[in-house]
Amino acid sequence: MHDIRHPIQCIIPPYMLDAMVQKGAKKVRSSALKAMKQSDHLRMQRSMMQEQPRVDREGLMAAVEAHTCRLTRRVYDARNHETLPGYLTRGEGDPPTHDGAVDEAYDGAGDTWNLYHDEYGRCSIDDRGMILDQTVHYGEEYNNAFWNGEQMVYGDGDGELFARFTTDVDIIAHELTHGVTQYEAALVYWFQSGALNESFSDVFGALVKQRRLGQETKDADWLIGANVLLGGQYALRSMKAPGSAYQNHPIIGSDPQPGTMDDYRDLPAWEDNGGVHINSGIPNHAFYLAAMELGGFAWEKAGLIWYRTLCDKLKKNTNFVRAAKATIQVAREEFGAGSREEQAVQKAWKDVKVL
């Protein structure tokens, strides 16, 4: 079975556990007690620490933060300028503001944080309880959203081609996942490693949306940006059928994403960083195929395999083939050699002609 990380067991020193048992809230106390009981090694460490008491205050605070793992969101308003982070508009626990963009960003970041925390045991973007900072109303009629290395940023859209970029929860989860990737595989944002970086963001974007809607694989639309691109019948990307998200659009034409290596686009570095938003269609489709084969809720098996791969198996310059092999290895480790899960992942990558 998979091994979800429990920070209390690996980060918090024994003397801190003692303090938690004595002074912590009920939930903290029970976790601390459980951790203490479970580990002989911990008890040995505790006796050593009692002999040499040293207090590392920063370490203590980090340990407390890591264990309590609270969701903390801050949504800022750039008031149509491009200065970040802007004006703090809604903090954690604050009531809705009735500014649609602010409230969508707040809710979407919460759903994303919950997927990572509840399903994979991850504590925020950095797995150390990082505050989720987001800025809305960035720029004037700005047709984009991005991750700047520290926070998520969303434009309002021009109202003609695009709606505001918080309108789809998968976009919010996509941007937040760029942060997760930054702290894990740190996939370099160009060519195949960049397309993988993009694809992981789309994968967890789709999973957050499906989890919010309580959808199983067969019921999901597998679309990214289904509302942000105005006009009803359009979306920005389709994981189910890359290249079909928008067709014959009066302004932007047709979706150029490939679904298999047969249509891989070899683009120069100065063109979308070597086509990171184009070729991501191929690993996106591989994830879709694996998830469909496995059925049920996509975040439980396929999502877990992709998450563990992102955290533990990839180097920053990983290409499609190495990423494919890594997901198969994780499927084997998690579910057993020759398991249905391993076979489904292997078949998916073969179907998109990466393997």
Next chain:
Amino acid sequence: MKILFRQTGGFAGLVKSLRLDFDELSADDRDLVRSLLEASHFFEIPEPAARALPDEEQYVITVDEQERSRTVVVSKSAAPEDLRSLIRYLAKRAAYEKRQ
């Protein structure tokens, strides 16, 4: 003088482009472009970082004059302050490319 502008990247992965022929601009636009270009120090700025942050826009700008020509590849966040007004102007005038 000609200016070629191309924007790629961004969450949507769309392409915007523009070709500005100085001779075809109105007198007001000529003055504006000339002042933006001078303020940007386009021919003097050091080569900026080209690689973008996730989902950030990437720009390729070529300015072609009679005696000199230069192409700069730069991401939105890496653009020098002096260059940003010119980029904003060009991006606003640029049109999305219709892909088939």
